[in-house]
Amino acid sequence: xxxxxxxxxxxxxxxxxxxxxxxxxxxxxxxxxxxxxxxxxxxxxxxxxxxxxxxxxxxxxxxxxxxxxxxxxxxxxxxxxxxxxxxxxxxxxxxxxxxxxxxxxxxxxxxxxxxxxxxxxxxxxxxxxxxxxxxxxxxxxxxxxxxxxxxxxxxxxxxxxxxxxxxxxxxxxxxxxxxxxxxxxxxxxxxxxxxxxxxxxxxxxxxxxxxxxxxxxxxxxxxxxxxxxxxxxxxxxxxxxxxxxxxxxxxxxxxxxxxxxxxxxxxxxxxxxxxxxxxxxxxxxxxxxxxxxxxxxxxxxxxxxxxxxxxxxxxxxxxxxxxxxxxxxxxxxxxxxxxxxxxxxxxxxxxxxxxxxxxxxxxxxxxxxxxxxxxxxxxxxxxxxxxxxxxxxxxxxxxxxxxxxxxxxxxxxxxxxxxxxxxxxxxxxxxxxxxxxxxxxxxxxxxxxxxxxxxxxxxxxxxxxxxxxxxxxxxxxxxxxxxxxxxxxxxxxxxxxxxxxxxxxxxxxx
Ligand code: FE
Ligand code: CA
Numbered sequence: 119x120x121x122x123x124x125x126x127x128x129x130x131x132x133x134x135x136x137x138x139x140x141x142x143x144x145x146x147x148x149x150x151x152x153x154x155x156x157x158x159x160x161x162x163x164x165x166x167x168x169x170x171x172x173x174x175x176x177x178x179x180x181x182x183x184x185x186x187x188x189x190x191x192x193x194x195x196x197x198x199x200x201x202x203x204x205x206x207x208x209x210x211x212x213x214x215x216x217x218x219x220x221x222x223x224x225x226x227x228x229x230x231x232x233x234x235x236x237x238x239x240x241x242x243x244x245x246x247x248x249x250x251x252x253x254x255x256x257x258x259x260x261x262x263x264x265x266x267x268x269x270x271x272x273x274x275x276x277x278x279x280x281x282x283x284x285x286x287x288x289x290x291x292x293x294x295x296x297x298x299x300x301x302x303x304x305x306x307x308x309x310x311x312x313x314x315x316x317x318x319x320x321x322x323x324x325x326x327x328x329x330x331x332x333x334x335x336x337x338x339x340x341x342x343x344x345x346x347x348x349x350x351x352x353x354x355x356x357x358x359x360x361x362x363x364x365x366x367x368x369x370x371x372x373x374x375x376x377x378x379x380x381x382x383x384x385x386x387x388x389x390x391x392x393x394x395x396x397x398x399x400x401x402x403x404x405x406x407x408x409x410x411x412x413x414x415x416x417x418x419x420x421x422x423x424x425x426x427x428x429x430x431x432x433x434x435x436x437x438x439x440x441x442x443x444x445x446x447x448x449x450x451x452x453x454x455x456x457x458x459x460x461x462x463x464x465x466x467x468x469x470x471x472x473x474x475x476x477x478x479x480x481x482x483x484x485x486x487x488x489x490x491x492x493x494x495x496x497x498x499x500x501x502x503x504x505x506x507x508x509x510x511x512x513x514x515x516x517x518x519x520x521x522x523x524x525x526x527x528x529x530x531x532x533x534x535x536x537x538x539x540x541x542x543x544x545x546x547x548x549x550x551x552x553x554x555x556x557x558x559x560x561x562x563x564x565x566x567x568x569x570x571x572x573x574x575x576x577x578x579x580x581x582x583x584x585x586x587x588x589x590x591x592x593x594x595x596x597x598x599x600x601x602x603x604x605x606x607x608x609x610x611x612x613x614x615x616x617x618x619x620x621x622x623x624x625x626x627x628x
Contacts, residue, residue: 145171145181148237148244151330152339155251155346156388157406158291160227163251163346165191166388167235169216173334174315178326178382179212186211189218190236193225197232197248215326217385228255228409249343252290259409260465260590264289267470267548267584268341269352269520270297271332274310276552276581276603278337283600283610284583285340292345293414295520296352296472297553298387299328301379311555311604320375325382333386342388349387350402350416352472352521355379359491361425373398403451405458412588413464415455417471422448426490433480433487442498446473452502459510465590465620467507469517475500476517476528476545477535478574482566492521504530508542514620515543516593518584523550523557525584525597527576527616529624537572541624546595546616548584556602557581559613575625578613585612593618594628 150173154166169187170180192205204222218235225231231253235246255261266289271278284292303317304310319325332338353359356379359366363373380395392401402418423446427438438444447455459467469475473492477500481487488494507515517530530543549557557580564577580599587594595616600608615628 147171149235149246151180151333152342153233153235153246153249154342154388155233155249157348157390157404158252158254158346159406160254160256162222162225163253164388164390165193165218165220165222165233165249165251167218167246168330168333168386169210169218169237170330173330174327176323176327178215178323178330180216180326180330182212182216184212187216187237191218191220191233192236193222193231193233195229195231197250199232199234203231215382215385219388219391221391225253227253228259228261229253247339247343251346254407255409255411257407257410260411261409263291263408263411263588265291265293265412265468265586265588267293267295267518267520267546267586268551269295269548270523270550270553271338272297272300272302272354272550272553273332273335274302274304274307274312274314275555276311277606278335278341278551279600279603279606279608280551280582280598280610281335281341282337283598284585285337285344286610287585287598289345289585291408292341292347293416293470293518294347294349295470295518295548296350297354297520297550298349298351299325299332300354300553301325301328301357319379322378322381325379326385329382329386347388348406348414348416348470349389350418350470350472351383351420353420355383356420359426359430360420361423362421364425366430403454407464410464411590412466412468413458413462414468414470415458417447417455417469418451419446419472422451423496427495428490430490432489432491434490435486435488439488439490439495440497442501444496444498446493446496446499447503452499455503456506456510459507459512462510462512464513466514466516466588466593467512469515471517471519473521474519474526474545474547476530476573477571478526478528478567479570480567482563482570489522504532504542508532514593514618515623516618517543517545519545519547522547523554523579525549525576525578525580525582525599525613526574527595527597527614527625528571529573529575531573534573541573543623544618544625546584546586549578549580549582549597549599551583552581552603554579554581556604575627576614576616580613582610582613591620
């Protein structure tokens with residue numbers, strides 16, 4: 119009788135609240151959001167999971183009963199956990215969004231590991247899926263590295279087939295360059311491929327639920343489970359085109375929103391403790407070494423930038439763009455990056471960052487039009503960074519970029535608009551995982567844009583990811599595409615391959 123009465127009251131409450139969600143009558147399994155690892159060092163990496171029995175629960179807490187939960191974890195040298203080398207327990211609770219970040223230490227450099235989590239004991243214990251991860255090679259090691267880059271996975275615009283195909287490539291490392299989630303509400307586009315729960319994300323609960331919905335996707339889970347990720351955000355983890363304290367759409371409560379968004383960002387990704395936000399501030403930029411083969415400089419081009427020039431009008435031009443006082447990185451990060459160039463002894467220096475670094479005139483014809491949200495809106499910053507790596511004698515600078523929902527390959531020039539200027543670096547821009555839907559091979563103005571920007575060597579507007587194979591002698595870049603994301607099952611193909619040779623910046627078509 120009590121149960122029946124409770125059920126009726128519950129049904130009435132739901133009816134009264136209108137759109138609120140019915141709590142699950144029978145709680146589901148607790149590991150619905152997969153596992154992930156990130157930021158590998160020589161002695162360990164971050165291991166992550168998040169508990170949720172009802173991922174879409176309104177309060178963002180995944181239908182977890184209130185109160186702490188002890189989560190057990192273990193790391194093994196084999197996929198069957200025959201040789202467990204470390205284990206421990208880590209509590210989580212509502213304050214942590216039922217997320218778990220574990221950082222084992224004392225692992226061996228340069229090798230594969232497997233990890234999993236467990237809740238409960240005995241016959242009712244629940245076991246997570248297994249993740250594969252690895253430690254970074256020891257200093258001095260050259261070896262080789264397969265690294266994939268991703269960006270822009272707008273859930274409602276496409277299935278995550280590209281994440282699945284990336285997992286099948288079994289890379290050593292994945293760099294996520296931003297727009298891992300989108301904040302938009304479910305009604306913002308016509309004919310979505312699938313629906314996001316709720317309206318535009320504004321509160322901590324909204325962002326937590328949005329991440330939970332993304333993490334429930336099996337293709338996304340496969341991509342996390344295959345390799346450690348290095349994650350940076352771009353704008354949509356918080357709000358469209360935010361710049362420092364300024365959102366694109368005026369909002370007096372923006373810093374509170376930013377704090378909530380960044381808290382959920384940290385909770386939901388395998389980020390190191392150093393990236394735990396403090397209110398609206400986060401130390402996102404950081405550096406990782408992969409033996410002596412590669413150094414990765416992960417940048418934050420959102421938090422410290424000045425507001426976009428030219429009224430942030432896409433394809434525009436104005437004198438403000440080239441004002442050397444304007445900054446994309448902020449002075450502290452810029453000094454840190456230039457110092458990193460001077461200290462680097464890596465064979466390859468990779469910049470993992472959000473927005474297009476090379477100049478691109480996007481307006482066909484005599485008129486010039488730039489993207490003021492990219493480095494083209496902060497030309498002084500670009501000049502200082504490129505001059506900085508050149509002066510430091512960085513052996514092989516390669517910029518990895520996201521944001522623009524298309525593959526691009528470009529040669530970074532010491533000066534643009536001067537055909538004789540030397541090529542001083544290489545930029546590889548990865549297309550979106552899902553944003554933009556199926557896409558097209560080319561756009562109507564592609565041929566003209568490429569002709570007017572001779573340092574830009576490749577463009578493709580399908581969905582996909584970038585795969586690189588890095589050895590001491592060369593870096594091979596494969597632009598991977600899937601032909602559709604509006605229905606399942608697309609295969610992946612390499613639409614173009616380029617080789618960058620040691621000490622020879624620039625692109626050689628395979
Ligand atoms: Fe995007
Ligand atoms: Ca033009």
